[in-house]
Amino acid sequence: MARTGERRRPGRSQRPAWAALVLGLLLILLPAALLARPVAAATTVRVLMPSPFVDATASLVADFNRDHPQLQVEVARGPLDTEAMSDLAIGGLLLGDTPYDLLMMDVSWTAKYAAAGWLMPLEGLLGDNALEAMVPGAREGNAFGGHLWRMPLNGDTGLLYWRTDLMAAPPGNIVELEAVARQLQAEGKVRWGYVWQGRPYVGLSCVMLEMIHAFGGQWWQPGSGRAGGQTQLDSAGAIAAADWLVHLVRTGVSPEAVADFAENEALQLFAAGDAAFLRNWPYAWREIERGGGPVVGKVGVTTVVSAPGHSSGGTLGTWGLSLLAGSPHPREAAEVIRWLTGPETQKALVLDQGYAPTWASLYEDPELKLKHPLLAVQRQALEQGPEVRPLTPLYAQLSDLLQRQVNGLLTTDGTAAGAMGKAQTQSAVLIESAAGEHTASGPLLKQAVSKSSHASGRLQAQRRQGVA
Template identity: 40%
Template sequence: MLQKNHQYPALFKSIGRCLGVVLCTFLLSVSCITPAQADPITLSFLVAAFEVPVWKPLIAEFEAQHPEIHIEVIEGPSTSNIVEDLYVSAFLLGNAPYDLVYMDITWVAKFAAAGWLQDLSSRVTPEQEAQFLTGAWSGGQFQGKLYRYPAVRADVGALYYRQDLLDQYGYAPPDTFADLIQISQDLQAQGTPWGFLWPGKQTEGTTAMFLEVLSGFGGYWIDPKTLAVGLDTEDAVTALDFLVNTLKEGISPPGTVSYQEEENRRLFQNGQAVFMRNWPYAWSLINALTSPVQGKVGIHPMVSQPEQLARACQGGWGWGIATTSSHPEEAWQAIQFFSSEAAQRQVVQQFGYLPTLKSLYTDPDILAQYPHFALLREIQKQTVLRPAIAQYDQASDILQRYLNAAFTQQLSPKAAMVAAARETRQLLAH
């Protein structure tokens, strides 16, 4: 018995050593595999349905380079104002699920003023800023701070014209409002149904177009620094009078009051007009192989008074970081990747979007594919921004209502502008 009992301690020691080896092996194996098996951080953003194909390939590339980060793209409706509403609703409810905020230039001030966006100013350098188009960069700022980093869509308004008709009748592209009217009327007399197409429906597109005309007459809408309103000045009334007269004189079609960009694009593409104000997206459609005016169209800066600069309304999209994001550093990595030269080149070559990086406007491969980018680069040098104010949506709605009242001759241009100025001042006073 004694001998048998003395064997137990040795047996226990042997079992203990075996268990110790097994435990150490298990812990070592766990420590080795845990990082590889850990779930990646997930970043999410909302985007209109038609843009999902733009970002999917870039997301795949980013995730391949950053396996520790997963990006979830949430597909929203194809209308940008509804996408904006979805963002707003999520932020108002609190705990918004978005880390990245993909936003139009007109959303920046409202989102920043509401405290929904992180200030990116400390993350960027003057050298980075210098790489981007001035208007695209400035459009991401609110009260001197940067809240939106430019993405690959740098829209600007432009004047499309029938190059073949102007050449045939010996005209150069117009530089002034008077030139535009004269050429329109002369070529209408030669058989072209309409002279000048522009959006007149009560939408944001009409606001952007009017801002260009207003600037071309030397006027202004709202000074974002002082909140001064310039809609009831002589310049503003003259600008609106110009547009109303194109309707009265038959230079623009009566349907203009209900037209948006696409209605105008289709009319122009079917050879029904000499001039059209539109965004750059229209170029590829107008020059498609099936287009009746393919190869017959030029693009030019919007016109102005002789003593004024012709300015294009700056549009475009960019990236912000939600203040509710738990992963701001990873979100910033994604923004840098999506806005890089390589990423922008890929999107430009596949989808024809305007880049926000200056370097891509002189890239030989891109210019070979899109020769008109050289002129659009010049147009980008002289842009006008919609006012960066928190109440932008309401101010734009006021302007749209009174513009349309003048277009439909419910109010005179002067009465419309005086009323719009009064309501805008009341809005800004609260």
């Protein structure tokens, strides 16, 4: 009894002590465990992309998520159409509360989104020379106002498609293009000579940008002011560009229906063997080859052609990733940008989807060279300096104005000088109306600016040197 009593006594006195110890430990450890859980849990980076990119990257994203349990990528499917995609993104951004960390952006949005303060600069996260290993042309359109806002995922430019069964070599300039087209039409080998995009939408602006440069003009003259420059649509080069396009339609080299053609309509006509030349993007190559139509194996691709004595690149039409201001974890999001736009991902996308890469090293990759014959032309197009759309927050409106004037010219019987003169006046009024300041060529402050057309050629040359 006594022994048990002795045994119990210390037991009785110790049990509360043990209990207190366990309880205390629990009290310390439990909150610690609870606090530690979010740290251990994965960070989710949300990306909004246009529908086709969601499909293209689906398996890559799944692989990434499997390999990175701590950093998960969640992709939201946006609409197919570029403008609808922009509307969706802006809707959330204007409310100041967007659920996404990253946004897949068209090259023509950079200036507007940056000026609106919706993006976070990337140079601090990805380094000052994040773009250095890219092909020169692919580096353009990503920076604005001294900051890097976007990492490009693909390096698309406008290209010229031609029929290898109808001619020995592609035309060297637009005069040759027109002559070859006319002859093939006269011989009855093709119904139409040249098809392109003439519908009043973004595609027509891309065609016009190429043509204006092809005639030695320029759409946008970078300069001072809130808009960052002014338009030069009434210059000789710009008028000649519109004049050539309308001449193609009026003389039957291009069908009248080209005024309602977007990329796919033009592509269908060419793929059916009804046209000698087509202006389109790199994706058209795979569409033609996959389509199994009458021209499979008879299609060549080259860079866009200019008027004799001038040189123009294809319009740059890349998509890239931007980091939205207000993302709660910019560092992780930048990591996702680095991976999703990186060489390994791009290589997979070239192989699976036929995207044009932006990294110079991928253009040297033997496997890609073998499997993707378009790469050589694409590299040339990017290196010779693609045309970048006016780098101003007002681009969307300026583009809208120009499309309407040029499309109106194609469908009515006005003159190119009249239409481009109108486009120029309307652009100047638009800049004054949106910027709240006078422009040198604006009608509110009438001034002759004939000297600027001389300066434009020089600036253009400087810009090209800067690129190369």
